[in-house]
Amino acid sequence: xxxxxxxAGIDIGGTNTVFGFVDRDGNILAEDKIKTGQYDEIxxxxxxLYEKMMIARQKITEDVEIIGFGIGAPMGNINKGTIEYxxxxxxxxxxxxxxxFKKHTDLPVVVTNDANAAAVGEMIYGGAKGxxxxxxxxxxTGLGSGFVVNGKLLYGHDGFAGELGHTSIRPGxxxxxxxxxxxxxLETYVSATGLKRTLLKVMADxxxxxxxxxxxxxxxxxxxxxxxxxxxxxxAKRAFERTGKILGFKLADVVAHTNPEAIFLFGGLxxxxxxxxxxxxxxxxxxxxxxxxxxVKLLPSQLSTQNxxxxxxxxxxxxxxxS
Amino acid sequence: xxxxxxxAGIDIGGTNTVFGFVDRDGNILAEDKIKTGQYDEIxxxxxxLYEKMMIARQKITEDVEIIGFGIGAPMGNINKGTIEYxxxxxxxxxxxxxxxFKKHTDLPVVVTNDANAAAVGEMIYGGAKGxxxxxxxxxxTGLGSGFVVNGKLLYGHDGFAGELGHTSIRPGxxxxxxxxxxxxxLETYVSATGLKRTLLKVMADxxxxxxxxxxxxxxxxxxxxxxxxxxxxxxAKRAFERTGKILGFKLADVVAHTNPEAIFLFGGLxxxxxxxxxxxxxxxxxxxxxxxxxxVKLLPSQLSTQNxxxxxxxxxxxxxxxS
Numbered sequence: 001x002x003x004x005x006x007x008a009g010i011d012i013g014g015t016n017t018v019f020g021f022v023d024r025d026g027n028i029l030a031e032d033k034i035k036t037g038q039y040d041e042i043x044x045x046x047x048x049l050y051e052k053m054m055i056a057r058q059k060i061t062e063d064v065e066i067i068g069f070g071i072g073a074p075m076g077n078i079n080k081g082t083i084e085y086x087x088x089x090x091x092x093x094x095x096x097x098x099x100x101f102k103k104h105t106d107l108p109v110v111v112t113n114d115a116n117a118a119a120v121g122e123m124i125y126g127g128a129k130g131x132x133x134x135x136x137x138x139x140x141t142g143l144g145s146g147f148v149v150n151g152k153l154l155y156g157h158d159g160f161a162g163e164l165g166h167t168s169i170r171p172g173x174x175x176x177x178x179x180x181x182x183x184x185x186l187e188t189y190v191s192a193t194g195l196k197r198t199l200l201k202v203m204a205d206x207x208x209x210x211x212x213x214x215x216x217x218x219x220x221x222x223x224x225x226x227x228x229x230x231x232x233x234x235x236a237k238r239a240f241e242r243t244g245k246i247l248g249f250k251l252a253d254v255v256a257h258t259n260p261e262a263i264f265l266f267g268g269l270x271x272x273x274x275x276x277x278x279x280x281x282x283x284x285x286x287x288x289x290x291x292x293x294x295x296v297k298l299l300p301s302q303l304s305t306q307n308x309x310x311x312x313x314x315x316x317x318x319x320x321x322x323s
Numbered sequence: 324x325x326x327x328x329x330x331a332g333i334d335i336g337g338t339n340t341v342f343g344f345v346d347r348d349g350n351i352l353a354e355d356k357i358k359t360g361q362y363d364e365i366x367x368x369x370x371x372l373y374e375k376m377m378i379a380r381q382k383i384t385e386d387v388e389i390i391g392f393g394i395g396a397p398m399g400n401i402n403k404g405t406i407e408y409x410x411x412x413x414x415x416x417x418x419x420x421x422x423x424f425k426k427h428t429d430l431p432v433v434v435t436n437d438a439n440a441a442a443v444g445e446m447i448y449g450g451a452k453g454x455x456x457x458x459x460x461x462x463x464t465g466l467g468s469g470f471v472v473n474g475k476l477l478y479g480h481d482g483f484a485g486e487l488g489h490t491s492i493r494p495g496x497x498x499x500x501x502x503x504x505x506x507x508x509l510e511t512y513v514s515a516t517g518l519k520r521t522l523l524k525v526m527a528d529x530x531x532x533x534x535x536x537x538x539x540x541x542x543x544x545x546x547x548x549x550x551x552x553x554x555x556x557x558x559a560k561r562a563f564e565r566t567g568k569i570l571g572f573k574l575a576d577v578v579a580h581t582n583p584e585a586i587f588l589f590g591g592l593x594x595x596x597x598x599x600x601x602x603x604x605x606x607x608x609x610x611x612x613x614x615x616x617x618x619v620k621l622l623p624s625q626l627s628t629q630n631x632x633x634x635x636x637x638x639x640x641x642x643x644x645x646s
Contacts, residue, residue: 075614084614133480147580149472149479156472156582157456158618163579166612170493171572180612249494256486257470257580259479289489289503291398291407295481 003065008053009314011114012036012073012097014088017045019053020307021060022314026125028307029064030056042091042100050104068108069101070316072117072309079159081111087179110316114138115162116153117312118303119146122264124315127302134262135254136301137164137247139269139276143187143194147258153319154258164254165191169246190247192222192268199225199239210235226272240275247276248283255284255292266301266308273300326388331376332637334437335359335396335420337411340368342376343630344383345637349448351630352387353379365414365423373427391431392424393639395440395632402482404434410502433639437461438485439476440635441626442469445587447638450625457585458577459624460487460570462592462599466510466517470581476642477581487577488514492569513570515545515591522548522562533558549595563598570599571606578607578615589624589631596623 006029010019013036020031034052039045057066075086081098083089098109112120119136122128128136132151138144143165147154154161165187166180174184176197188194200217203210210233215224228236251263269276281298288296303311329352333342336359343354357375362368380389398409404421406412421432435443442459445451451459455474461467466488470477477484488510489503497507499520511517523540526533533556538547551559574586592599604621611619626634 149477150475152473154472154581157584158582158615160614161580161582163582163612163614167576167579168572168610171569171606182610182612246494249491253490253576254580256490257484257577258477259481259484259486261480283494287491287505289486289505291483291486292481 003063005067006060006064007067007314007317008069009310009312009316010049010053010069010071011117011309011313012071012083012089013309017049018310019049019056020310020314021057021064021066022311024318026311028310029060029062031310032056037090040090042095042097043103045090046097046100046104050101066107068110068317068320069105070117070313071097071101071109071111072114072313072316073097073111074113076111076113076116077159078110078112078116078153078155081109083111108317108320110320112153112155112316113144113146114309114312115144116146116155117316118144118266118301118308119148119162119312120153120319121303121308121312121315122266122301123148123151124318125303125311127264127299128262131261133258134260134264135258136264136266137251139191139265139267141191141193143191145254147260149258164250167250167253169250186246186250190243190250190269195222195225195239195243195269196220198242199235202235202238202242206235206238208234212236222268222272226275229272229275237275240272241279243269244276244279245283248280248285249287251280251284251298252287255288255296259292260296262297262299264299264301266303267305270300271305326386328390329383329387330390330637330640331392332633332635332639333372333376333392333394334440334632334636335394335406335412336632340372341633342372342379343633343637344380344387344389345634347641349634351633352383352385354633355379360413363413365418365420366426368413369420369423369427373424389430391433391640391643392428393440393636394420394424394432394434395437395636395639396420396434397436399434399436399439400482401433401435401439401476401478404432406434431640431643433643435476435478435639436467436469437632437635438467439469439478440639441467441589441624441631442471442485442635443476443642444626444631444635444638445589445624446471446474447641448626448634450587450622451585454584456581457583457587458581459587459589460574462514462588462590464514464516466514468577470583472581487573490573490576492573509569509573513566513573513592518545518548518562518566518592519543521565522558525558525561525565529558529561531557535559545591545595549598552595552598560598563595564602566592567599567602568606571603571608572610574603574607574621575610578611578619582615583619585620585622587622587624589626590628593623594628
């Protein structure tokens, strides 16, 4: 019998690098991690990672064949196989991570950012199976996005298409600072952090009582606000409504640019379900040109939050073979 | 010697349908037109158009071979070969123009909207030769856009990608009505009509003298405002600045979506050169995430305004063969 083909998925985060070996159905056959921050040099880091991956691979009892290495990383550039000026990784400047990896293997190595990996993961294993034109929005600390067009990842001229988190919600007049140095970026409103900032604004403007008034900004998080909203807390519900409304407003722009079949929401905020989906869907429809109305699905991601990063990274390899 | 290959380009407008036969270098070897409004039935219209095209073809003295028919039309749907609910054409509903055309020919018939045709025209004959990722913005009475991604037209799931004219410039608060039924659409600010509306706003707010104060709204047009601005008219210059600023703001969004190599401006407003390019470029750069800054070219279209519609439509056929 032929060996079972598996793709390696690697998620490089500031704290941990998590990896797994994944079959075509999205089953993770082995997984492990290393501490990203312990390696000042990319060569030493990749050597240690590769070694640990080979150890994990030995633990798979089935007869398997690795067909490639997919890497998801902040500022990952799919055109060049590089990570470019990442804010939270130990290495600086433009890091040729694919080239360093290729010293250890002749198999394909694909690098992209987390949101692009999530989009391909949705197409290979998740809710976008069979779709050719869709968008995945990842809602975490920030807001990421990955676009699939004609069945392929849209990466653009410099490899950086799909940075919706840093589009602006209006010209000039927003007060909300973004870590990127601009003001009024979408992710300052629509993300776990954005929700928290909006709650504070709502709390400042309203005199209504709320359990959330006893928490400091540092103590608050999206989950606390979610739980409060579920219990009917007025301010928490209001914060979700505003967040969803701004999201929907910008989703209408996404539709006018790329006319997708569906938009998937992934990550913490998406788990709040109708609290975010209802206002987002309503605002999206209101802002759509008539030719698009009622046609674009707004859906929750079908990838589990826990494994999505590794699944997404591994999916890059299947996508390479199947496109 | 082999026949010279030529592509037919047809531009369906509310008043006239203009067509031409175009060689691969963009030379128009023959052209003519018919009155669109004279034909209540699409079958009769296409039969008359086809007949007139065959007459024009006979006038070409070279030995030529027609390789296909490219059609640009408002609300043209490239997926289906239809024109869908056009506002200014004699036919209603969903018009299967490609199918009707195919009763007369076995050659390829491609339908898309004017802005998409302009984008492909720019790639085949104009300033985007060799580019794989770029955007063309057409600035006329309204604002259209065509996106090329990986060397191919981006048409999306329903065939209607690239309707930037109907993205909104801010959530909720714009007063400016759009013909589409929404408020605050980009084309209500950035288009020949948008410029005129902005001039009136500037004129209302300012006490500065201006030659333009003697013209009614109906008398004003983009060319008058352009000429006034060139002579130093304060209000006219201000109107261009505001128009360019809003355009640049939304171009930064375009970059964050699709990361193009270049954005081309086509049409009347683009002819105002630095009056529109300077504020647009400045606002675009200010609103770009750092990874894109200084990288995206903002360029004037290299297609002549006069022939662009026929060239664009014909280019669809070359693009079909070369992709």
